[in-house]
Amino acid sequence: xxxxxxxxxxxxxxxxxxxxxxxxxxxxxxxxxxxxxxxxxxxxxxxxxxxxxxxxxxxxxxxxxxxxxxxxxxxxxxxxxxxxxxxxxxxxxxxxxxxxxxxxxxxxxxxxxxxxxxxxxxxxxxxxxxxxxxxxxxxxxxxxxxxxxxxxxxxxxxxxxxxxxxxxxxxxxxxxxxxxxxxxxxxxxxxxxxxxxxxxxxxxxxxxxxxxxxxxxxxxxxxxxxxxxxxxxxxxxxxxxxxxxxxxxxxxxxxxxxxxxxxxxxxxxxxxxxxxxxxxxxxxxxxxxxxxxxxxxxxxxxxxxxxxxxxxxxxxxxxxxxxxxxxxxxxxxxxxxxxxxxxxxxxxxxxxxxxxxxxxxxxxxxxxxxxxxxxxxxxxxxxxxxxxxxxxxxxxxxxxxxxxxxxxxxxxxxxxxxxxxxxxxxxxxxxxxxxxxxxxxxxxxxxxxxxxxxxxxxxxxxxxxxxxxxxxxxxxxxxxxxxxxxxxxxxxxxx
Numbered sequence: 001x002x003x004x005x006x007x008x009x010x011x012x013x014x015x016x017x018x019x020x021x022x023x024x025x026x027x028x029x030x031x032x033x034x035x036x037x038x039x040x041x042x043x044x045x046x047x048x049x050x051x052x053x054x055x056x057x058x059x060x061x062x063x064x065x066x067x068x069x070x071x072x073x074x075x076x077x078x079x080x081x082x083x084x085x086x087x088x089x090x091x092x093x094x095x096x097x098x099x100x101x102x103x104x105x106x107x108x109x110x111x112x113x114x115x116x117x118x119x120x121x122x123x124x125x126x127x128x129x130x131x132x133x134x135x136x137x138x139x140x141x142x143x144x145x146x147x148x149x150x151x152x153x154x155x156x157x158x159x160x161x162x163x164x165x166x167x168x169x170x171x172x173x174x175x176x177x178x179x180x181x182x183x184x185x186x187x188x189x190x191x192x193x194x195x196x197x198x199x200x201x202x203x204x205x206x207x208x209x210x211x212x213x214x215x216x217x218x219x220x221x222x223x224x225x226x227x228x229x230x231x232x233x234x235x236x237x238x239x240x241x242x243x244x245x246x247x248x249x250x251x252x253x254x255x256x257x258x259x260x261x262x263x264x265x266x267x268x269x270x271x272x273x274x275x276x277x278x279x280x281x282x283x284x285x286x287x288x289x290x291x292x293x294x295x296x297x298x299x300x301x302x303x304x305x306x307x308x309x310x311x312x313x314x315x316x317x318x319x320x321x322x323x324x325x326x327x328x329x330x331x332x333x334x335x336x337x338x339x340x341x342x343x344x345x346x347x348x349x350x351x352x353x354x355x356x357x358x359x360x361x362x363x364x365x366x367x368x369x370x371x372x373x374x375x376x377x378x379x380x381x382x383x384x385x386x387x388x389x390x391x392x393x394x395x396x397x398x399x400x401x402x403x404x405x406x407x408x409x410x411x412x413x414x415x416x417x418x419x420x421x422x423x424x425x426x427x428x429x430x431x432x433x434x435x436x437x438x439x440x441x442x443x444x445x446x447x448x449x450x451x452x453x454x455x456x457x458x459x460x461x462x463x464x465x466x467x468x469x470x471x472x473x474x475x476x477x478x479x480x481x482x483x484x485x486x487x488x489x490x491x492x493x494x495x
Contacts, residue, residue, distance in 0.1 A: 003022055003073065003074035003451055004021055004022070004072050004074065005019070005022075005074055005075055005445050005449075005451060006019055006059065006063070006073050006077075007020060007438045007442045008059065008080075009079050009438040010055055010079070010080045010081060010165075010168060011265065012081045012084075012101065012103075012264070012266075013033055013309075014054070015034065016029060017031075017058040017062040018062065018435065018438045018442075020442045022451055024439060024458075024461050025433070026438070027066065028062050028066040029058075030062040032057055034050040034051065034054050036101075037098060040106070042104065042105035044103045044104045045101060048095040051099065051168075052168070052171050056230060060231065070231055070233045073235055074236075074445070074446070074449040075235070075236050075445040075451075076226065076235050077237075077240070078223075078241075079242070079440065082163060082184060082244065084099050084136075084163060085139035085140055086161070088159065089159060093170065096150050097150075099164070102134055104133060105347050106133065108133050108348075110138045110142070111131040111133055111356070119205060122201070123189055126192045126194065126195075127186065127190070128277060128286025128287055129187070130354055133356055135187055136163060137189030137202070138206065141206045141207060141208060144208065154209045155209050155211070159212060161213060162178070165180055165184050166179065166184070169223055172224075172230065179240075180214045180217070180240065181221070182196060182216055182217075182288045183219060183290060185216045185288075186287050187242060187287065190203055190206070190208065193286070193287070193296070194277060196294075218294065219240060219249075219292060220238065220239050220447045221239070225237065239442075240441075243264070243268075244268040244437075245270070246438070247408070247440055248260055248290070250436030250443060251462070253272045253405065254458075255274075256272050257272065257398075259271045259272075260407065261389075262406070262407050263308060263382060263406065263409065264409055264437070266305050266307050266308075268302070269301065270287075272298075272299055274298065277298040278298065278300050278396075282395045283351060284300050284301060284352060285300070290444075300396075300398070302352065302392060304351065304388075305348065305350045306345075306346055308408070309346075310342070310379075320375070324409075324413075326375075327413060328413045328415040328416065330375040331372070331376040331379050331416075334372040338366065339480065340377040341381070342361075342362050342378050342381045343488055343490075344378070345361075345491055346360045351389060352391075352392040353388075358492050358493050359491060361490065364483075379413070382420075390424060400426075403426060404426055404427070404428050408436075408437070411430050414466070420468070422470050422472040422477060423472075424477075425472075429464050429466075429467050431462060431463060431464060431465055434465070
C-alpha cells in the first residue's frame with residue numbers, strides 16, 4: 001500500500017496533526033486549541049504541558065480517524081511556531097517556566113540596552129536578525145535571570161533549551177534526542193547563518209551557557225524514533241522546519257525570487273534568495289529558508305505579528321463576531337465612504353518598523369461607524385501590513401513582483417484576497433492546498449524517507465485554486481495606503 005506521512009503542525013493557538021498520502025494530499029486531520037496566557041502587558045505565554053498534551057492528543061485522534069495502522073506511515077514531519085522559547089530539566093523533562101511566546105515583548109529593555117551599546121551590527125551580521133524581543137535569545141536570558149536556580153542549573157548542564165520543535169522532539173523520543181533544524185536555529189539570535197553553527201560570542205553577549213543548546217540538523221534528516229507507547233509503534237521523525245520556512249517549501253518556492261505570504265496568527269512574507277544571504281537596508285530579516293544535505297537556501301523575510309489574531313480579537317476580545325467565517329460578508333457590506341484604519345499593534349509592530357512599544361488603535365471613527373466598518377478595517381490592516389513588507393523589499397532593490405502565493409487559514413476569504421490584489425497591485429494566487437505549512441513539513445519528511453524523489457517532482461505538484469487580479473487604479477490604492485501610513489505614524493512610540 002502507498003505510504004502515509006503524519007505531520008505535526010504545532011501553532012500559536014492550536015496543535016494539529018494531518019495525515020497526507022503519497023501524492024501530498026491531506027486525508028485526515030485533528031486540531032485542538034489551547035490557552036493563551038497573558039501575565040502582564042505585552043507578555044504572552046503558553047503552558048508547555050498543554051502544548052505537549054494537545055500534540056499527542058491530535059496525533060492519536062488523526063490516526064484513529066484514519067483507521068490506518070501505524071505501520072503504514074513512512075515518517076513524521078514537524079513544523080512549529082518559531083521563536084517560542086522553552087527551558088526544561090534534562091533528567092525529568094519538566095519545564096522550568098512557561099513557554100515564552102514569539103509575540104512576547106518583556107525583553108524590550110534588554111534589546112534596547114544592547115542596541116545602545118552598539119551591539120546590533122554584531123548580531124545582524126551573523127544571524128541576519130535585528131535585536132528585538134521577538135527572537136529566542138533574550139527570552140532564554142530572561143528565564144535564566146528570573147527563575148530560581150535556573151542559571152546555576154544551566155551552567156551545570158542540567159537544563160536544555162529548545163524552540164517548540166526541539167521540546168516536542170525531546171518528548172516524542174523519550175528524551176533521547178536534543179536537536180533542532182537550521183531554520184529554527186536561525187531564529188534564536190545565537191546561530192551564525194553563514195557558518196551554520198552556534199556562535200560563542202553571541203552566547204556570551206547574552207550570558208547563555210552553550211551547554212543549553214540543541215544539535216542543529218538539516219530540515220530533512222534523521223531525528224530519531226517516537227516512543228512506541230505514544231502512537232502504537234515507533235515512527236521515524238524525518239523532518240523539522242519552522243512554520244514560515246515550511247510554508248515556503250510547501251508553496252514550492254524553490255527558485256530565487258519566488259515569494260509566499262502566510263496568514264495565520266501573524267503574517268510572514270518570505271522570498272527565496274538562493275545561495276545568497278541577501279541583507280536588507282530596510283529592516284527585513286535574512287534567514288535560512290531551508291537546509292538540505294548541508295546546502296543552505298537563504299530567504300528574506302518580513303514578519304507581522306497580528307493577522308489571524310486580529311480576527312480572534314474581534315471575536316473573543318470585542319465580541320462583535322461569532323466566527324471568522326462572517327468577516328467577508330460584513331466587510332462587503334461596510335460603508336465604502338468610511339476610511340477606518342485598525343492598527344493592530346497589540347504587542348508592538350513587527351517589520352519594517354520593529355517598534356515593541358507601539359500600541360494598537362482604531363482611527364477614523366465617526367458616529368456612523370459600526371461593526372461592519374471595524375471588521376473591514378481589521379481585514380484591511382492585514383493587507384496594508386503586507387504592502388509595508390513589499391515596499392521594504394522594493395526599497396532593498398528587489399524586482400517588482402508579478403504574483404504572490406498566499407496560504408494559511410485566512411486565505412479562504414475571497415474578499416480579503418481581492419482587496420489584497422487591489423491594494424498591492426499584483427496578482428494573488430491561492431493554492432489548492434492552503435495548509436502549506438504542514439504540506440512543507442510533509443514534503444521534507446517525504447524527501448528524507450524516499451516518498452518524494454526530488455524538488456523538481458515536488459514543484460510539479462503545486463496547483464492553483466484561484467487567482468485574484470487587481471481591479472483598482474493607482475490613485476485609489478495610493479490614497480488608501482497613505483491613510484494607513486498616517487495611521488501607523490500616529491501610534492508609533494517614537495512619533
